[in-house]
Amino acid sequence: MKVSVVLPVFNAESTIERAIRSILQQTFADFELIVVDDGSTDNTTRTVQRMTSMDDRLRLFHLSRSGIARALNFGIKMSSGKYIARMDADDFSLSTRLKQQVEYLDTHTDTGLVSSLVRYKGDTVAREGYATYVNWINTIITSGEIQHKRFAESPFSHPSVMFRRHLVHRFGGYQEGKLPEDYELWLRWLHHGVAMAKVNDYLLEWHDYPERLSRNHSHYAYERFFLVKSRYLKLYLKQQFGKLLPPLWVWGAGRVVNNRVRYLKQLGLTIDKFIDVKLRNDKGERFIHYTRLPAPGNLFILCYVSDRRGKADILQYLGQKGYNEGVDFLMMA
The missing domain is CATH 3.40.50.720 (NAD(P)-binding Rossmann-like Domain)
Known part of the structure; x- marks a missing residue:
């Protein structure tokens, strides 16, 4: 298996089908999509179960409510791909996302993690700060820029990344605790010399809802x-x-x-x-x-x-x- 897409989800009945379809409709076909249901209490589980009959690349796992970091680590443990791609239940991957990111990692063997530009899908007036942040990360593209800007703000949209599986075994996966698990991972891997870059193309639509985890959970406080x-x-x-x-x-x-x-x-x-x-x-x-x-x-x-x-x-x-x-x-x- 070339790519394992790991998608943790909690109570996302209104968006999960769209997110899953965006992965199943990728032009790159050698992947598995691992959905980790982190104790949903709405119709999320039924929606994903129904979709598993459509494509055998889709696999569903259940956890009691444990948090996103544990769900991600579990999903990676259950995966088999050479590369791990992240996806969130709110978002939408453009059809060539996996293809372009796989080609980048295959070509740039010294790069451990690749992201992309992202399109902000939210209220740019009411959420001006978040929209401005997305505009900023879209200017941080090269490995050198990511190195220098890493302490300003998180340089990636989390669901836009793909990384080499062996990095998890070498430097550890997501840290579980009261912290922004993605930003901590980027800083830890960068500290260990992992090169990171971006495909200079828009490959993800990042949907910003008032109930999005990064807006409401204390782990993501400034x-x-x-x-x-x-x-x-x-x-x-x-x-x-x-x-x-x-x-x-x-x-x-x-x-x-x-x-x-x-x-x-x-x-x-x-x-x-x-x-x-x-x-x-x-x-x-x-x-x-x-x-x-x-x-x-x-x-x-x-x-x-x-x-x-x-x-x-x-x-x-x-x-x-x-x-x-x-x-x-x-x-x-």
């Missing part, structure tokens, strides 16, 4: 993301600098930034200075105006500014000053 990224940031800095860690400067100030920086302090990292756009009467020089930045090479900047316009201005300014992303600074929000 602070959970910052806790996870702080842990892997510390590992990243150790990889880059060893024991000779340069002074860490944080670009940003205020209550929100302080709340997010506290995770770094809890991990034993020391912040030397804060960079701000405001002129401050700070005799201890704890805060420094951005126009007083020294030349790159003797410090490392962590930018926690979350305003998208502000982030773009900071990226441009640091580039003009000779700072290189991933070498001299990282965007953390």
